[in-house]
Amino acid sequence: MTAAAPPLVQGGTPESPRMRRGAPARIRALAANGPLFTVAVVVLVLLVLTAIFAPLLAPYDPEQINLKNSLAGSSPNHWLGTDQSGRDTFSRLLYGARTGLLGPLLVVGVSTLLGIVMGVVAAWRGGWVDSLLSRSMDMLFAFPAMLLAMLCVAVYGAGLTAPVIAMMVAYTPYVGRFVRSVARQEQSRPYIEAYKVQGWSAWSICTKHLIPNIVPTVFAQAAISFGYALIELAGLSYLGFGVQEPTADWGVMVNAGQSPLVKDVMLPAFAPATAIVIAVVAFGIVGEGLADRVAKRER
Amino acid sequence: MNRNLLRFLAGRVVGMVLVLFATSFVVFSAVHLAPGDPVTFLMRGRPITPESRAVLTAQYHLDQPFLKQYFLWLGDVLSGDFGRSVQFHQDISTMITDKLPTTLFLVVYAMVIIAVLGLALGILSALRPGLIDKIVLVWTGMAVAIPSYIAAIVLLSIFSVKLGWFPIYGAGEGFSDMLWHLTLPAFALALMFAGLLARVTRASMLDELSREHVEVARARGVPEGQVIRKHVLRNALGPIVTVVGTMVASMLVATSIVETAFSVQGVGSLLIKSVTAKDFPVVQAVTLLVVAVFMIANLIVDLLQPLIDPRVALGGDQK
């Protein structure tokens, strides 16, 4: 009421919703999201680099046991001290980024792909396909991802495989439901109707327009899910269902650090715990930042 | 009105029964999906005596055709007979009922913390934009990123090891002793969900605060406290109750982690131990229990929705 409404049509040629920009412009646009977003992006990049180059960065073999040096404190030789078996906590932390990121990557990657297919089909076809999909989604809602993972571990045994597959299955309905609602919204836009009238096939409209237009939103959601997948997979490893000793993994490390904790030795448990929290917060900030950007562009 | 409500209810109950059927089928058929024959799978690594084979065959009706096995087993489960643990050779129903009070205590304790902390912070943050809102947002942002196992070790090291205020493990006996023993586990369990609830409460409150009817209430001279209670918070309840319903299942799973971390002998730690020991009948029983509790909790949420928002009942299925 207070300000005059902006004119409906602005001068110049209408821009397509997706703008093509060069790399420097992209980086500047990222920075425009605020310092917190930038820091989070930097943290994630460092995490990925750590996971890739862990063998070059780690000062020690992460599985090298040295019982004489059990539970050493922080020192120039061992920045973060050692664990109960005398393994270097810092090296284990660096290596832990590998399983820490790989598991969630598989879970989120596959469930996002499947979820997009399910969601778009449900939104586009409606009718019985839609209700069938929402019924199966309802069922999977009753099975929290970790519970399904535990069931799978009970059947197929511990290790990263069973939990990762279970979580792919359990995450898909969440993505599907999300994609369905976003696709529904996108579908109601006039341009879709226009393509239909022009005789485009459903397949071309979906693959060339609908899906590319919803991908940024879905991608933002995937970044947030990545954090949750990380928490849950590390939790399964903490319980002894996922990655197994002696492999360095953050969840495994938190578990192993729990008994030194009672002796008031905090680093073996707190170092991986901090790593998990930082990674999850960074994914959350990036995801929400991306979601904000998409929302702003839509306006 | 009433017929609409009945149809709404009937639809929900039918949906719930279908989902329960489907999940129980998955849980049951896992025995057959596993590599090897069912008895070998169930006994994994334990010596198979003719006696144990007979017990398992009877328990899972393995001498019957597959579908009949399922329905016979389902009948047993529905009558409260979950069979016997292959590890402890105990009746599973008894094992669960023995441990249920501790878990129930812990979950209710955590629920109270979640409700009080989550609602209070959410409301505070919605009503005090600026510094307080920022602080709460940062706090909840951290809280939702801290999984229960990390909350557990942090609380343990600070309040048990360093300060010695609370015990390191166990559940205690009697109300006050349990309260003392389960305070840290309850907080570890509640932290993440309280953060989540605070965020949802805040968003829902802000959404309602921007509505015109709120300004109308103010324009009529309704005192601000009453505007917040009767118009903003009252109307914001829908999403809050919904999110509490969806939290139930993951909260039960988190309970098992927290019970394990604090060595509390409850249903949750029983699940973890059974998965570790490959005691599949117990895993099945607890899994079904979690699914059933989730279903019931969400049925209650669905029933509450029309009471909160009168438009829901009329619209029937709103999803």
Place this chain on the structure above:
Amino acid sequence: MADTTKSTTKKKNSVPATRAADSATPLLALDDVTLRLPDGAAARPILDGVSLRVERGETIGLVGESGSGKSVACRTVLGLLPKNARTTGEVRVEGTDVLTAGPAGLRDLRRNKVSMVFQDPRASVNPMRRVGDFLTEGLRLGGMSKKDALARAEELLTEVGIRDPKGALRRFPHEFSGGMLQRVVIAAALTSDPALLLADEPTTALDVTTQAEVVGILRRLQATHGTGMLFVTHDLELAAAICDRIYVMYAGRIVESRPAAELFARPRHPYTAALLASTPRLEEGAEPPTAISGRPVSLAEAPTGCAFADRCAFAVDRCRTEKPALVEDGTGAAACLRVEEGILA
């Protein structure tokens, strides 16, 4: 009748000296009200020197396009200001300044003296509470028992023409049509038997046939209760039909004020004339409507001179630099530098 009983009950919480049946004090007086919103470094002006009067029992129209500030002006009467708004000038209801009133004074004003009917009844009634709760909320605040409040609400629902008022009290807003719900809102506005009713585009969200009914109810109730009314609308024709006097607003300023018939017959400000010309007429031989060129501007983006200059067919160079004052003439006032020249004759 209603007015005299009311003034005795209200003396308790208002200031007796100014209140006491002082017929010289106007019911509502806005004097040189300016409202600014801090927007970054520079404050964004919304209202600039708005003055208007409503006497007891009178219907006053406030007309303007969206963004002209008419709704903001209307809301200042209840002290409903945008956050961080800075105001100067005075808004007096029965002599008491609203802008400087404390919380207790505002509460008394809102509960007992002034009621408002908003544009969209769907948005202005809490959808989750029963209509009865909505109607009695104000009365219960005044300390009335639940039973009495419900009886009074039922009475008012009958007055606004709702069938089965007893049943209506137990129903929810979504069970009413828009027109019926607006009647409920009007009934609710009258529960406190206010001296002044603010109606902010009360018919805009309704369909045409319902509009006429709602306006009819407003007029009738206003007459029987002796309530003064400030009727805010973008529809000059509607305002002319029901109001005694009309103020025309453009970009946060009053540009013309005049008795309705006079304004309709002989507008003096080019903006008023253009507004009238843009309204379609039904009479035979009427000229086809002509749209006003350009788009309405807000005060913030208006030129230094007359805010209408860029859209005005009669604008000269002087209009863009010199701010016209609201000058009294025989029947009202107009803020146009060329008003004396008889440009519209």
